[in-house]
Amino acid sequence: MATTTASVSISSSDLQVGNQLALNASTTCMKAGLTTGLEKIEMGKNTLTVADGSTSLKLATTAGVDGASKVYLCNNATDETFYIRLDLHDTIVGRLYAGDWLFIPWSQNDTTNELVIQAIGGSCPYEYAIFKEDETVVAGA
Amino acid sequence: MATINATVSIGSDIMSYATNISKTMTMKKAGTTTGLNLTTGLSSKRYTATTQVVLQTYNDVAVTSGGANKVYIRNTGSDKAEFFKVTLADATDAVEEIGRLYGGDWMLMPWEAASADHNIYVQPSTAEVMTLEFMIFFE
Numbered sequence: 001m002a003t004t005t006a007s008v009s010i011s012s013s014d015l016q017v018g019n020q021l022a023l024n025a026s027t028t029c030m031k032a033g034l035t036t037g038l039e040k041i042e043m044g045k046n047t048l049t050v051a052d053g054s055t056s057l058k059l060a061t062t063a064g065v066d067g068a069s070k071v072y073l074c075n076n077a078t079d080e081t082f083y084i085r086l087d088l089h090d091t092i093v094g095r096l097y098a099g100d101w102l103f104i105p106w107s108q109n110d111t112t113n114e115l116v117i118q119a120i121g122g123s124c125p126y127e128y129a130i131f132k133e134d135e136t137v138v139a140g141a
Numbered sequence: 142m143a144t145i146n147a148t149v150s151i152g153s154d155i156m157s158y159a160t161n162i163s164k165t166m167t168m169k170k171a172g173t174t175t176g177l178n179l180t181t182g183l184s185s186k187r188y189t190a191t192t193q194v195v196l197q198t199y200n201d202v203a204v205t206s207g208g209a210n211k212v213y214i215r216n217t218g219s220d221k222a223e224f225f226k227v228t229l230a231d232a233t234d235a236v237e238e239i240g241r242l243y244g245g246d247w248m249l250m251p252w253e254a255a256s257a258d259h260n261i262y263v264q265p266s267t268a269e270v271m272t273l274e275f276m277i278f279f280e
Contacts, residue, residue: 004153008247010213010276015143015180023183023276025215027245033222041155068243072151074164081172083209086251091229091237091258094251097171097209101164103149104248105227105240113238121172129162131153 002037004029004131006070006103031133032068032107038131045076045127048084048119057086057115057128060108061136067108069132071115074101076125084124087116095120106130142176145278147211147249170280171209179203181277185217188271193228193264196275199254203279206255210279214263215247217272225273226264230257241266242273252277 007026015021029038048055057073075084077098084096089112096102106115117126144167151162168177181202188194197212204210216225224241227248242248253259265271 002153002155004151004155006247007150008147008213008249009150010145010147010249012143012145015145015178016182021145023213025245025247027247029246030221030243032241033224033243035221037155039155041153041160043160066241068241070240072149072162080169080174083171088229088237088239092253092255093229093239094211094253095171095207095209096251097169100166100168100209100251101147101149102250103151104250105242105246107226107238107240109238129151129160131151131155 002039004038029070029131030068032066038133040132040135041129043129047123047125048117049123050119052119054116054118057117058130060111060113062111063134063136064108064132065110067133069106069108069130070103071106072101072103072129074127076127079122082121082124084126085118085120089113143178144176168211168278169209177209177278177280179279183274183276185272185274188265190268191265193262196261196263197277198260199256204254205280207253208280210252210254210277211249212252212261212277213249214242214273214275216242216244217274218244220244223271224266228262229259
């Protein structure tokens with residue numbers, strides 16, 4: 001089986017006076033409820049323009065419903081006022097400002113649960129990776 | 142201002158060649174080069190029921206709506222069969238499930254925190270003792 005490991009380290013020496021923040025966590029990304037690793041990956045980079053409006057980063061599919069997919073997304077813009085707004089279907093999750101990244105689980109609890117991104121302020125180059133269990137493929141014409 | 146750095150490292154052998162991602166961000170206030178300087182501190186919560194409960198409402202702390210807020214959550218357990226369902230908004234509203242944190246899984250996401258639609262809820266998958274830790278960085 002494949003092994004995908006995701007680690008995070010959050011640190012600050014001056015956020016809380018007299019308290020050094022050094023938070024570390026690591027997980028091996030498994031299929032839902034199993035000890036079998038995720039076996040599919042999708043990665044890419046692109047530039048999102050303001051004119052693009054709301055754009056689907058990834059649609060939820062029947063085969064992915066209730067899975068243990070993980071999503072990494074990073075806004076590589078350099079202008080600190082440009083951000084990518086991430087929506088989950090019709091709900092705003094948050095704003096990724098220049099240089100910000102996110103790592104979230106994505107269970108696709110139903111097929112409307114798509115990931116939607118939108119550039120605000122200016123063009124945002126971005127990169128992403130989705131580690132997933134399965135996905136319904138589209139049949140050829 | 143404070144300097145808060147967060148680094149993600151992802152390694153995978155799903156492909157026939159190694160995939161490695163490493164990225165560091167310095168958490169800044171929205172649209173500025175000034176660092177975030179507020180936090181809830183690291184908190185831990187223990188659950189013994191499968192009821193959906195609030196983890197953080199948008200107005201519990203003085204979070205700036207639509208800011209560059211960040212939320213870190215981790216299921217501290219090790220059982221890969223047990224999970225916390227993490228959702229935005231109440232189940233009686235138009236709930237949006239973000240995902241499920243299985244044993245050891247963590248997440249770090251931006252947080253809009255502009256209305257009750259952005260309240261964060263969690264729901265354990267079992268009535269066995271489950272614990273999560275979380276920390277919010279905000280402006």
